[in-house]
Amino acid sequence: MANKISTDLIRGHTDTIILNILRQGDSYGYQIFKTIIDLSNQQYELKEATLYTAFRRLEKEGLIVSYWGDETQGGRRKYYRIAEDGLARYEQNKKDWEFAKSVLNKLIKGGVEKDEA
Amino acid sequence: MKRNRSLDDKVRNYLNRLFAGVGESQQLFDLKEELTINLKEKIRDYEKHGMGEEEAFKEAISSMGDLSGLVDDMREVGKDSAREAVYTSMAERISTAGLIVGILIILFGILTMAMLYFMEVPLVSVTGPGIFIVIGGAILTYSFLARETKNKYAMNKIRATLYALAVGLILFSLYTATSSGVATGEMFIAISSFMVFFIAGVGVFLGLIFTGSNRNK
Incomplete structure (x- = not known):
C-alpha cells in the first residue's frame, strides 16, 4: 500500500461502504471486514474498531438490523441485515457522492482561466 | 480440541480485560460474544497463512485498531443498566x-x-x-x-x-x-x-x- 487513503477522507463514507455490502446480502463482522479488503483490491483495510462502532450507530439509527445466526459449532455469529431506511440512505449517499466527486474533481484538477480584461 | 479451548479462553480473557470495570449489560454481553467469534475466525485465518497461534493472536488483536471508543460506549450503556438494576x-x-x-x-x-x-x-x-x-x-x-x-x-x-x-x-x-x-x-x-x-x-x-x-x- 504505497498510496494510502487518509482516514479523514474515508471517515464520512464508512456507513455507505457497510450499507453497500449489506444491500447485497446479510453478513457478519469479520466477513464484512474481509469484503472491504477484497472490494478495494487489498488497497484499503477498515479497522474492526471502526466497523463495530459503525454497526452500533447504524443499528441505533434503524438503518440495519442484527440477528444471531444458528451455527451449532463454535458459537453463534451476529449477522447484520440492511433495513428499508438503510437502503434509502445508501441510494441518497451514492447520489451525494457522485455529485461531490464531480465537483471535487473540478476543484482539484481544474485549470483556472485568467480573465484578461 | 484442547487447543481450541485455550484459544477460546485467551480471546475471552483479552476481552474481559479490555472491558474490565464496565457495568454489565445485555449489550456488553452481546458485543463480547460477537467480538469473540469474529476474532477467533481471524486468528484461524492468520494461522492458515502460516502464523503460530501466539503470533496470530497478537496480530489479530493489534490489527483491530483503537477500541477505546467502543469501551466508552459500553460504559455509558452500563451506567444506564445500573439505574435499571x-x-x-x-x-x-x-x-x-x-x-x-x-x-x-x-x-x-x-x-x-x-x-x-x-x-x-x-x-x-x-x-x-x-x-x-x-x-x-x-x-x-x-x-x-x-x-x-x-x-x-x-x-x-x-x-x-x-x-x-x-x-x-x-x-x-x-x-x-x-x-x-x-x-x-x-x-x-x-x-x-x-x-x-x-x-x-x-x-x-x-x-x-x-x-x-x-x-x-
Whole structure:
C-alpha cells in the first residue's frame, strides 16, 4: 500500500461502504471486514474498531438490523441485515457522492482561466 | 480440541480485560460474544497463512485498531443498566414475596384440609380449602417465571400471567372434580366438571408452549 487513503477522507463514507455490502446480502463482522479488503483490491483495510462502532450507530439509527445466526459449532455469529431506511440512505449517499466527486474533481484538477480584461 | 479451548479462553480473557470495570449489560454481553467469534475466525485465518497461534493472536488483536471508543460506549450503556438494576431488584422483590405467599397459601390449604379431615366433618367440607391450593399454585407459577435468574431472563409479565392462569385452571379442574365428585358421589359428574376447566387450562398452556422464545442467557 504505497498510496494510502487518509482516514479523514474515508471517515464520512464508512456507513455507505457497510450499507453497500449489506444491500447485497446479510453478513457478519469479520466477513464484512474481509469484503472491504477484497472490494478495494487489498488497497484499503477498515479497522474492526471502526466497523463495530459503525454497526452500533447504524443499528441505533434503524438503518440495519442484527440477528444471531444458528451455527451449532463454535458459537453463534451476529449477522447484520440492511433495513428499508438503510437502503434509502445508501441510494441518497451514492447520489451525494457522485455529485461531490464531480465537483471535487473540478476543484482539484481544474485549470483556472485568467480573465484578461 | 484442547487447543481450541485455550484459544477460546485467551480471546475471552483479552476481552474481559479490555472491558474490565464496565457495568454489565445485555449489550456488553452481546458485543463480547460477537467480538469473540469474529476474532477467533481471524486468528484461524492468520494461522492458515502460516502464523503460530501466539503470533496470530497478537496480530489479530493489534490489527483491530483503537477500541477505546467502543469501551466508552459500553460504559455509558452500563451506567444506564445500573439505574435499571434498581427496578430489577424491585421486580425481584415482588417475585420473592410472590413465591413466599404462594407457598404459604398452599400450605394453609393443605393443613386446613388435613385438620378438617381429622375433625370427621362430612367429606364435602374437607375439599373446600382446596381452593387455597389453586390460588397459591397460580401465584407461585407467576412469581417463579417472572424472576430473572443467573441463566434465564425473566419472562415478560403477560406470558407469566397466562402461565399462571393455565396452571390455575388445571388445578381448579382438579379441585372442582374432587369437590363435585365427593358431594354427589358420582364419578361422571366429577369427570364432566373436571374436563371443562382442564381442557381450557391445557389449551392456554399449549398456546404458550408453541409461541415461546428462548430465555436462556
